[in-house]
Amino acid sequence: MKSAVETLNPTRVRLTVEVPFEELKDSLDAAYKKINQQVTVKGFRKGKIPARVIDQRFGRGAVLEEAVNDALPKFYTNAVNEAELNVLGQPEVDITELKDNELLAFTAEVDIRPELEIPDFSGIEVEVDAVEVSDEDVEKSVEQLRERFASTSPVERAAQDGDVVTVDLEAKVDGEVLADGIANGVSYTIGSGELLDGIDEAVKGLEAGGSATFTSELKGGSAQGKEASVKVDVTEVKARELPELDDDFAQLASEFDTLDELKADSRKRLERMKKFDQATQAQEKVLEALLGLIEVPIPEKLLEDEIRTRKHNLEHHQLGQMGLDLAKYLEIQGKTEEEFDAETKEQAEKGIKTQFVLDELVNKEKLNVSQEELTEHLMRRAQSSGMSPDQFAQAVVEGGQVPMLVGEVARGKALAVVVEAATVKDTNGEVVDLEDEEEAEAAEAVVAEAEGTEVKAEEAPKTEG
Numbered sequence: 001m002k003s004a005v006e007t008l009n010p011t012r013v014r015l016t017v018e019v020p021f022e023e024l025k026d027s028l029d030a031a032y033k034k035i036n037q038q039v040t041v042k043g044f045r046k047g048k049i050p051a052r053v054i055d056q057r058f059g060r061g062a063v064l065e066e067a068v069n070d071a072l073p074k075f076y077t078n079a080v081n082e083a084e085l086n087v088l089g090q091p092e093v094d095i096t097e098l099k100d101n102e103l104l105a106f107t108a109e110v111d112i113r114p115e116l117e118i119p120d121f122s123g124i125e126v127e128v129d130a131v132e133v134s135d136e137d138v139e140k141s142v143e144q145l146r147e148r149f150a151s152t153s154p155v156e157r158a159a160q161d162g163d164v165v166t167v168d169l170e171a172k173v174d175g176e177v178l179a180d181g182i183a184n185g186v187s188y189t190i191g192s193g194e195l196l197d198g199i200d201e202a203v204k205g206l207e208a209g210g211s212a213t214f215t216s217e218l219k220g221g222s223a224q225g226k227e228a229s230v231k232v233d234v235t236e237v238k239a240r241e242l243p244e245l246d247d248d249f250a251q252l253a254s255e256f257d258t259l260d261e262l263k264a265d266s267r268k269r270l271e272r273m274k275k276f277d278q279a280t281q282a283q284e285k286v287l288e289a290l291l292g293l294i295e296v297p298i299p300e301k302l303l304e305d306e307i308r309t310r311k312h313n314l315e316h317h318q319l320g321q322m323g324l325d326l327a328k329y330l331e332i333q334g335k336t337e338e339e340f341d342a343e344t345k346e347q348a349e350k351g352i353k354t355q356f357v358l359d360e361l362v363n364k365e366k367l368n369v370s371q372e373e374l375t376e377h378l379m380r381r382a383q384s385s386g387m388s389p390d391q392f393a394q395a396v397v398e399g400g401q402v403p404m405l406v407g408e409v410a411r412g413k414a415l416a417v418v419v420e421a422a423t424v425k426d427t428n429g430e431v432v433d434l435e436d437e438e439e440a441e442a443a444e445a446v447v448a449e450a451e452g453t454e455v456k457a458e459e460a461p462k463t464e465g
Helices: 021-038 051-058 061-081 133-149 198-203 247-253 259-293 300-322 326-333 337-365 371-385 389-398 402-421 435-453
Strands: 002-008 012-020 087-099 103-112 123-129 151-154 164-173 176-189 209-217 226-239 423-426
Touching: 002 061, 002 402, 012 021, 012 061, 021 051, 021 061, 021 103, 061 103, 061 198, 087 300, 103 133, 103 337, 133 259, 133 389, 164 198, 176 226, 198 209, 198 226, 247 423, 259 402, 259 423, 259 435, 300 326, 300 337, 326 337, 337 402, 337 435, 371 389, 371 402, 371 435, 389 402, 402 435
Parallel strands: 123 423
Antiparallel strands: 002 012, 012 103, 087 103, 151 226, 164 176, 164 226, 209 226
């Protein structure tokens, strides 16, 4: 077999391949055997029809077509390996010559990864938020915990902000009560915004036994998105009572004996959260700066596929889980379809650039992923997905997504190398020394976010080969 490579542009090549006919022998034998099992010729047992009879009855062309279809992937792969190409996606193959007992010639156009030169990135300098936890932050955190331990008791007065009311609801559209528009015994905290728009104004001022009617756009059900007339009957009003902020509360709500110990722990926890946010911010800004140093050509077909995959995942996974379609999502976001398409294209371009650049850095730095690192990453991804580690691991294996996770870890390590070399200062002008564990975890999260990768049991496959 002879092959040659012609570069069409930085991300696409044309392979020209010539195969001597004797190298098709195995595929020809397989073609005759396959046709033998599919046809019947009087006077011959099934599977025992001579090749010359198949040629006479069904035509040599049918055999050659079967043989070439069988052989092409092997010869294409050999040509790719011989040229040491890093191909993306499926090739466009064109058979240019097929002479029986002489020659098979074909061309294959395919996208390839562009060759990138990673510049010196040690001069990158970024600024991140300083880690500062105020007394007000601590008080707010403790107050949120206090809210979780609130109790309620019935009151004989008009409902007001913060009260918990029990209500019966009846929704009508165009004067007709909806089949799924009746709900009884619904518990609702006034001011929480967790039910229908307009219900707060309707129930405030009502005592148990009171009724009101208001207009609201339905958020779900058979008439989702339509304006409905909603009748609300208040059957009970309860006041929320917060526990006193003292040592007894600390013992009730935590493992600590005193309120001061609880506040000190809250401060430490908030500091850890802000440090992780700081590490994430550093990774994002360093990545942005790194991508800005390198011109990265993107294969057009790969970009189209990536945009399509991101739209598919948004519409069929994320929005589907929230009971929304794309039109409603855009309405909520206040975006036009053109703005959404432009934003998706920009995100897809960044994702592809991130993968190309960091993969090049992985190779340059000879970074490997250990089993321990992969397991830790899998545990973190499982936690963020809401699945158990076992469920998540099963979904990853069944979906053939282990290489995707390995790539995320490797690219996270590559990004950490860049961050380590860069100068990171906070808004106070102090140089930030990121902790290794936080740095690695934040880097993997930033890479996954940039690439738009998600793991689901039924995920549309990633487009890159």
